[in-house]
Amino acid sequence: MNKVSASAAEAVADICDGASLAVGGFGLSGIPAALIDALHAQGTTGLKVVSNNCGVDGQGLGLLLATGRISRVTGSYVGENKEFARQYLSGEMEVELVPQGTLAERLRAGGAGIPAFYTPAGVGTQVADGGLPWRYAADGSIALASPAKEKRSFGGRSHVLEHGITTDYALVRTWRGDTHGNLVFNKAAANFNPLAAMAGRITIAEVEELVEPGELPPDAIHLPGVFVQRVLALTPAQAADKPIERRTISAPEARETVHG
Template sequence: MHYVNSGYHGHMLDKVLKDVKEAVADIPEGASIAVGGFGLVGIPARLIEGLRELGVGELTIISNNLGTDGFGLGLLLEDKRIARSIGSYLGTNKEYARQYLAGELTVEFTPQGTLAERMRAGGAGIPAFYTKAGVGTQLAEGGIPTRYNPDGSVAQYSKPKEIREFNGEAYVLEEGIRADFAFVHAHKADRYGNLRFNKTAQNFNPDAAMCGRITIVQAEHVVDQLLPEEIDLQGIFVDRVVEVGPQETGIEFRTVKK
């Protein structure tokens, strides 16, 4: 699949678009999208909402988790827009668990650190790498249910992965990930696509940005140019930027003393 980035306007290095709708307009049915964020932090929620309004489905989503019920990627789940998930964590998202167990969703589980490295490797042009994570488990040996039948039986299992020994220790081969698109949340961006993240909201966002063939960023603030020492991720990995203003982060669980 090839996409033309028609988002540049004015000066060819200016990657800022006028709104979210324009930024996501050319995402087709069946696209693969790497999405930054962790829990409720650093979620590109406005881009996800724009994608939801666009109405495309059969999506492959590469992300740590699929949001929570009623927020972020959870909204795409509710609308049955996601066909395949590559991630680490079902979390407290009841609809994610329901669709997986009901045979409505294919799920490829991968450890969090491995997921981050698979995205980073894809963006760095590394097709695969060896890691100790998962050696001696079903992750390496195969047999994890990736899709169920509606009657609860298993339709598809994960396949065994290549194991190789280095210095007397076993390692499992994991493949890098390249996605058609990437959705990223940043605290600040400049017109060249250089990004600054706010504390732990950085999480998976740089890795997602690197692995997207077309990377779309929602930034709380857009400035003309970031100083070199402010840059967490270089604009070479970014294709489109849209300013969304300050974003609220919810609290996952509020516990108060009686």
């Protein structure tokens, strides 16, 4: 039952070229940075990534993008990653854009063994009708477009059929976890992490604080160990390394000078 890997390199060693990955995080919040770094160092390429976004330039999944390691992305947000946008628009990478709530449910459904579901999200748009650019040609024309999806009416309202997502691996980050793989996420860092963890056939979790079985109250566990195959204990420095995507500060208040 002990699922602890000795190092990040060991945890990702069998992720081969062309593998599909579900990756947790939102922006830079809750990203499995140590596992991404190890995968980058390993040189794995041709990866098919399912993630809300692809980090930012030079951080998170942006590291893999910068070296051309990702061939396809299923996500909901290009965001502020200029390299992501460049590769997509130049035809170097295939991108399937999905409404954010639909992406979350597709991951959850895949992890729960639900092959497909109907949702009203996207009805009346190219999400349902097809034609979204998945890959551009070098001249800017559309080389590959999304297909039309099956639609059905429920209660007089049109819905579109969406398929659950499963991947070869999942990389996630968590606040606390035990050696059996039971995980507890902290505040906003939960985001897509539990859903990505459910979708992976082999799920690898990097843990800020690793404890022994029984130390986590059962009612505090957010994701049971049945969904997790490997656990990586982060060093204190790795656990504390939480970059901020965009820092915004207010201008200092003007102080009135009193002359006596």
